[in-house]
Amino acid sequence: MNTYEVCESYLEQEYFTQTDCKSIVTEAKRAYRTGLVMQNQQRQMLMDYEPVNRKMDFLNTDAFARSLESVEYAIQLDRESRVDAALDVICEHFDGLIYRGGFKRVSQLLDLVKVERLSIPLMLGFLTITAPLAEKIASRSNFFQRCKNELVKRCEWREELLKGLE
Amino acid sequence: MSLLQPPNSDSERIAHVAIAIGIGNEVFPNQLHVGLLHRGTDGVGILHLCWHLVLKSNDLYDNSMWWVVPQIIPERLQSVAMLCRQLSRTAGASGIPYGFGTFRNVFDTRTGTFKQNEGAGGLTCATFVLGVFNAARLSLLDDETWPQPSQADLEWQVYIANTLKLFEKSAVQGGLTFSQIPAKRFQPNEVAAAAIEKSLPTTFQRIERSAKEIKLLVLGRYLHHLMEGEKNRNAVQVAEKILKGHGLVPNSVRVRQQSESVTLEYKNRYGLRSAMCLTLNSNPSDGIVRLIENKRLSIKADLSRLGEVIEIFDRGKSSQA
Numbered sequence: 411m412n413t414y415e416v417c418e419s420y421l422e423q424e425y426f427t428q429t430d431c432k433s434i435v436t437e438a439k440r441a442y443r444t445g446l447v448m449q450n451q452q453r454q455m456l457m458d459y460e461p462v463n464r465k466m467d468f469l470n471t472d473a474f475a476r477s478l479e480s481v482e483y484a485i486q487l488d489r490e491s492r493v494d495a496a497l498d499v500i501c502e503h504f505d506g507l508i509y510r511g512g513f514k515r516v517s518q519l520l521d522l523v524k525v526e527r528l529s530i531p532l533m534l535g536f537l538t539i540t541a542p543l544a545e546k547i548a549s550r551s552n553f554f555q556r557c558k559n560e561l562v563k564r565c566e567w568r569e570e571l572l573k574g575l576e
Numbered sequence: 577m578s579l580l581q582p583p584n585s586d587s588e589r590i591a592h593v594a595i596a597i598g599i600g601n602e603v604f605p606n607q608l609h610v611g612l613l614h615r616g617t618d619g620v621g622i623l624h625l626c627w628h629l630v631l632k633s634n635d636l637y638d639n640s641m642w643w644v645v646p647q648i649i650p651e652r653l654q655s656v657a658m659l660c661r662q663l664s665r666t667a668g669a670s671g672i673p674y675g676f677g678t679f680r681n682v683f684d685t686r687t688g689t690f691k692q693n694e695g696a697g698g699l700t701c702a703t704f705v706l707g708v709f710n711a712a713r714l715s716l717l718d719d720e721t722w723p724q725p726s727q728a729d730l731e732w733q734v735y736i737a738n739t740l741k742l743f744e745k746s747a748v749q750g751g752l753t754f755s756q757i758p759a760k761r762f763q764p765n766e767v768a769a770a771a772i773e774k775s776l777p778t779t780f781q782r783i784e785r786s787a788k789e790i791k792l793l794v795l796g797r798y799l800h801h802l803m804e805g806e807k808n809r810n811a812v813q814v815a816e817k818i819l820k821g822h823g824l825v826p827n828s829v830r831v832r833q834q835s836e837s838v839t840l841e842y843k844n845r846y847g848l849r850s851a852m853c854l855t856l857n858s859n860p861s862d863g864i865v866r867l868i869e870n871k872r873l874s875i876k877a878d879l880s881r882l883g884e885v886i887e888i889f890d891r892g893k894s895s896q897a
Contacts, residue, residue, distance in 0.1 A: 494661075
């Protein structure tokens, strides 16, 4: 298992200790120092540490509560017709949340989002940003179905709206 | 083609995203360049992959390029614009390598970065655009229908790989890029032509003709732009007709004007074919254009009337054959 895969495996886990994080970072840095890695891999390895470090931060903060606040803020912007700004909030925040909190947290968050409160672009924003992780986020398929049902309810359903976002 | 907007069109009409196409480098007008125009809070910005690890973003669009709004519903384009802004914010940090790898699943949408670890291999300006659409789960074209690379495509790919190897920063990537040759080539004009299609993803067969038209349109406009302010434009018009009539595309253009004589040099970029150099003399008062000198091309043509081109022989090519 290479460094990247080890880091990814840590991110898959919901619970792990700071000692786990520290050991992987130490090991990777040692490989970096001793020249065990090629020059073109070094930059990648430094990037690899980042999710681990961010997850360590997450353990020390109440980031999930802040995530909920951010989603609420995005919905507020959406209602004020500042849709692009709302999408940017979602985009930036989901990114950070996945990095720091893992997929289970994102799954919990998606469960809490009330699709009735979302405009169509914001729904699509949620679906687009989470699409590559669809298999890893347990509640996403349910979220997709809820979006679809909501669109039907609003008489806005068109196939091309959600095509490819399953 | 009416959907393709010329330079200086009102970019306020871009609600979310458009595909921009133009001449990337004026020294090499054969090399078209493509990028994404996206609406942000400050106006319309442009996001484009210029070279290895050089993603230019957040520049306000200066109306210098052609653009087309893809035939996709606006709600989905809004998501593409969201990803463009995300990439603008983050992709500069990790960089996007230049190469001939796949454009599928190359961006990590959660971070807006290029996935270095999955054998993606790098992007060109055209595959960067396709990659962004792919990240939004939208497909402009069916890459399975794209032809295998032509001789000219291979020459271009070797040229790019060699150029990457020249610089320390990109030397490793140059080596990787060599290993990707031969690769299917997706050209900027083909991406723009795909965006015009109503039914997406489109096939190569459907856009082949319109892609060529777009290329000539952009080059034609460029030649006019080149001659702006010059007193004699007839020679350029004839040269343009020669190019169009015979499918010739200048790889580099230089214009020199001395009194009534306009010299247009069309040079090939990759050094495998001979350069062409036409010198045309044009009289603005009667519109008659005469061929004064042709260093490499043998043109048996009666150029006595503007635009009348009868026959062209490329002696350089014949002698090589």
